[in-house]
Amino acid sequence: MGADPVRVRLCATGDLAVGQVRRFEIEGGAIALVHCESGFRALVDVCSHEDYPLSEGEVFADVCEIECLRHGSTFSLSDGSPQSLPATQSVKVVPIEVDSGDVFRGDQLTASVLKVSDLHAGVDSRQILRRHRPRSAKWGDPCGHGPRTAQAKSTLAHVLMGRPGYEVTSGSVTLDGVELLGSAPFARAQAGLFLTFQYPIEVPGVPLASALTEALVAAGRITEAESGPLGARLSQRPPELGISPEILARPMNVDLSGGEAKRNETLQLAILRPRIAILDELDSGLDVDALGQVSRRIERATREGDPPLASSRSPITAACSLSCPPNASTCCRRAGSSRAEDLSSPRARADRLRRLPGRCRCARWGGTRRRRPPP
Amino acid sequence: MSSAFYLESRGVPPAVAERLILLGFFEDLWVRIAAPGVRDHLAAAVAARLDGVTGGG
Numbered sequence: 170m171g172a173d174p175v176r177v178r179l180c181a182t183g184d185l186a187v188g189q190v191r192r193f194e195i196e197g198g199a200i201a202l203v204h205c206e207s208g209f210r211a212l213v214d215v216c217s218h219e220d221y222p223l224s225e226g227e228v229f230a231d232v233c234e235i236e237c238l239r240h241g242s243t244f245s246l247s248d249g250s251p252q253s254l255p256a257t258q259s260v261k262v263v264p265i266e267v268d269s270g271d272v273f274r275g276d277q278l279t280a281s282v283l284k285v286s287d288l289h290a291g292v293d294s295r296q297i298l299r300r301h302r303p304r305s306a307k308w309g310d311p312c313g314h315g316p317r318t319a320q321a322k323s324t325l326a327h328v329l330m331g332r333p334g335y336e337v338t339s340g341s342v343t344l345d346g347v348e349l350l351g352s353a354p355f356a357r358a359q360a361g362l363f364l365t366f367q368y369p370i371e372v373p374g375v376p377l378a379s380a381l382t383e384a385l386v387a388a389g390r391i392t393e394a395e396s397g398p399l400g401a402r403l404s405q406r407p408p409e410l411g412i413s414p415e416i417l418a419r420p421m422n423v424d425l426s427g428g429e430a431k432r433n434e435t436l437q438l439a440i441l442r443p444r445i446a447i448l449d450e451l452d453s454g455l456d457v458d459a460l461g462q463v464s465r466r467i468e469r470a471t472r473e474g475d476p477p478l479a480s481s482r483s484p485i486t487a488a489c490s491l492s493c494p495p496n497a498s499t500c501c502r503r504a505g506s507s508r509a510e511d512l513s514s515p516r517a518r519a520d521r522l523r524r525l526p527g528r529c530r531c532a533r534w535g536g537t538r539r540r541r542p543p544p
Numbered sequence: 545m546s547s548a549f550y551l552e553s554r555g556v557p558p559a560v561a562e563r564l565i566l567l568g569f570f571e572d573l574w575v576r577i578a579a580p581g582v583r584d585h586l587a588a589a590v591a592a593r594l595d596g597v598t599g600g601g
Contacts, residue, residue, distance in 0.1 A: 330553050331553075332549060333546070333549055353552065353558065354549060354552040354553050355552040355553075355555055355556055355557050355558060355561070357553075358552065358553055358554055358555035358556075359555045363553075363554075364553055366550070366553075369550070370546070370547050370549070370550040371547065372547040372550060372551060372564075372565065372568065373547075373568050373569070373571070373572075374565075374567065374568020374569055374570065374571035374572065375547075375551070375564045375565060375567075375568040379564060380551055380554055380556055380564060381554065383556045383557075383560050383561075383564065384554045384555035384556045385555075387555060387556060387557050387560060388555055420568065420571070421547075421550070421551075422550075437554060441554065441555065
């Protein structure tokens with residue numbers, strides 16, 4: 170349960186000066202991590218010519234190469250190809266990720282990837298969606314999909330989830346390589362896709378706990394025998410998640426205010442722990458408090474290591490926001506806006522939000538724009 | 545957009561979603577019945593009948 174390796178932190182970026190190499194003995198074999206002028210690179214730490222660790226050799230940081238100490242073959246750190254004899258075969262490259270001052274081994278990720286390519290959809294033969302450019306979303310890169318209006322963002326979200334009436338005319342949507350477009354909405358959900366609705370639909374008479382229990386049982390993540398006490402287990406969750414027995418017993422989304430409805434959506438996200446969560450305008454209509462709570466849930470759900478409630482497919486969740494990345498520091502900036510400055514108590518709340526842990530990992534789909542929270 | 549789609553988007557299979565929604569319609573009724581014994585009895589009877597209609601839950 171939640172034991173999948175997520176990603177292996179190798180060191181801090183400051184631990185290795187430019188031109189230095191260090192050997193890391195980690196699961197799956199040793200790797201040689203090198204700090205070139207162009208960034209961090211890593212190779213499997215064995216020369217392809219003879220069994221000898223490359224990390225013993227000399228680094229040419231300017232051209233991003235490393236020389237094997239044994240026989241003097243040089244290898245490109247970018248693609249592992251040999252640059253000089255006697256070696257003739259490439260050394261395997263190990264993907265490296267640098268995130269907020271830490272260096273991670275990238276291929277240890279059991280990262281889920283949602284790929285959308287060439288997606289076209291229509292309603293009653295009227296085209297409502299054209300997406301030529303392939304986009305992908307991956308864990309670790311919460312991604313926003315443009316702030317502009319009328320870009321068919323919500324339409325895209327619903328097409329991805331398989332809303333009835335939206336007919337896909339071409340294209341492909343894969344989650345970890347599995348095509349989703351042919352499957353029913355519940356199958357997509359079970360495959361790990363989750364959509365927070367901008368306007369959650371009322372389901373009269375169906376308590377939230379029943380629906381979530383049925384979903385988890387159907388996916389084989391809890392057994393029928395466990396389903397009874399699910400409500401009790403849910404209410405034992407950390408109070409910061411805000412799971413109250415009342416909300417679990419209430420009919421889904423009936424008579425909820427806008428803020429409550431959004432909180433309810435993220436509550437389900439926190440319980441279901443999808444692989445990819447699409448957040449459709451999750452932040453709209455929320456006040457500072459609700460925004461903070463919603464953001465904390467997203468952060469918890471996307472953070473590694475948080476014990477999942479039901480047996481989890483994966484301990485990690487990617488969140489693709491269709492408005493702006495909802496996390497604490499986004500809230501901070503918003504909390505500091507003029508709206509919050511009018512009264513003293515909202516300002517106090519804003520100050521509290523500003524102290525929240527977490528950073529804005531604001532990246533567009535495929536982009537790398539990152540920001541740090543205000544100090 | 546239907547409640548069925550909403551439930552399915554949470555991973556509830558269609559047949560189960562249909563059953564949940566049908567049972568949900570009766571909730572309004574149950575709260576009007578003061579006697580818990582009668583209420584539980586009726587609820588169980590309706591659930592059993594629904595099992596027949598929706599092919600099990």
